[in-house]
Amino acid sequence: MNENYPELQGKTAIVTGASSGIGRATARLLAENGVRVGLVSRSQDLLDELSRTLPGSQAFPADMTKVPQIKRMVSRAKNYFGRIDILVNNAGQGYDAPVEKTETGTFRYIYDLNVIGPLVAMQQVISVMRAQGGGTIINISSGTALMHLPGMSAYSSSKRALAGISLAARQELAADRIVVSVVYPYITLTNFEKNTIRAVPVPEDKQEPTGPYPLDSAEFVAGKIAGGIVSGEAEIFSHDWMKERRPF
Numbered sequence: 001m002n003e004n005y006p007e008l009q010g011k012t013a014i015v016t017g018a019s020s021g022i023g024r025a026t027a028r029l030l031a032e033n034g035v036r037v038g039l040v041s042r043s044q045d046l047l048d049e050l051s052r053t054l055p056g057s058q059a060f061p062a063d064m065t066k067v068p069q070i071k072r073m074v075s076r077a078k079n080y081f082g083r084i085d086i087l088v089n090n091a092g093q094g095y096d097a098p099v100e101k102t103e104t105g106t107f108r109y110i111y112d113l114n115v116i117g118p119l120v121a122m123q124q125v126i127s128v129m130r131a132q133g134g135g136t137i138i139n140i141s142s143g144t145a146l147m148h149l150p151g152m153s154a155y156s157s158s159k160r161a162l163a164g165i166s167l168a169a170r171q172e173l174a175a176d177r178i179v180v181s182v183v184y185p186y187i188t189l190t191n192f193e194k195n196t197i198r199a200v201p202v203p204e205d206k207q208e209p210t211g212p213y214p215l216d217s218a219e220f221v222a223g224k225i226a227g228g229i230v231s232g233e234a235e236i237f238s239h240d241w242m243k244e245r246r247p248f
């Protein structure tokens with residue numbers, strides 16, 4: 001148990017991408033701190049299994065690229081919990097391709113998942129949170145949004161779009177006491193690399209992530225997310241040195 005966030009006790013949350021990695025660690029950390037968590041991803045079996053280990057949690061399977069499924073998921077979570085205090089937009093996927101080889105269909109899929117899905121989920125919870133008198137929305141961007149990385153233009157630009165939407169929404173919703181924050185994780189040991197779509201095939205033994213600094217655990221990032229929910233900071237960086245990498 002990791003009960004470091006007493007402010008979270010009794011709240012309700014939706015965590016997307018809860019079947020794996022950062023989302024699963026976040027769902028677990030929130031549940032350990034007394035949050036009733038709606039678990040979202042496409043994998044009902046994994047969500048049901050996780051739900052059995054997290055008291056108060058419930059699976060709400062949805063494909064975050066399908067707008068009707070996102071709307072239904074938020075409505076089901078609202079009906080089940082009675083309120084939605086926290087939305088963690090975490091579901092996402094990588095796409096490695098040089099600009100010349102970027103396929104527009106895959107590009108659109110990545111934007112549907114990394115940008116439009118979180119946007120629609122935000123739109124669905126805003127009215128619920130406004131009626132409640134407030135809430136917290138945390139959008140998981142990426143350190144790549146702060147850099148120009150060859151071979152990652154589609155993914156990094158999608159994460160930069162999500163950060164831009166988050167920080168504009170933060171200002172738009174401040175008067176409604178809805179706090180919107182963006183989290184920039186550094187390279188984190190999850191299934192992310194394995195799940196990244198690649199225009200240029202990489203042999204399996206070369207798919208292990210590497211970086212200039214030691215890689216983070218999903219639990220470390222979950223701690224940053226929980227800390228961000230409590231602090232309400234606009235931008236949460238996994239490491240302070242990431243702030244210096246901003247290209248703008």
Ligand SMILES: NC(=O)c1ccc[n+]([C@@H]2O[C@H](COP(=O)([O-])OP(=O)(O)OC[C@H]3O[C@@H](n4cnc5c(N)ncnc54)[C@H](OP(=O)(O)O)[C@@H]3O)[C@@H](O)[C@H]2O)c1
Pocket residue numbers: 016017018019020021022023040041042043046062063064065090091092093094113140141142143144184185186187188189190191192193195
């Ligand atoms: N790992 C890193 O180095 C890193 C760094 C910076 C940012 N991030 C971001 O952190 C977030 C979490 O990634 P992770 O590292 O935990 O990766 P992961 O282990 O691959 O987990 C991705 C999660 O997203 C869900 N997902 C994927 N496609 C979906 C869809 N169409 N509909 C609903 N859910 C979907 C997956 O669930 P199902 O397959 O069950 O649907 C899974 O739960 C992502 O937004 C990623 O871009 C990761």
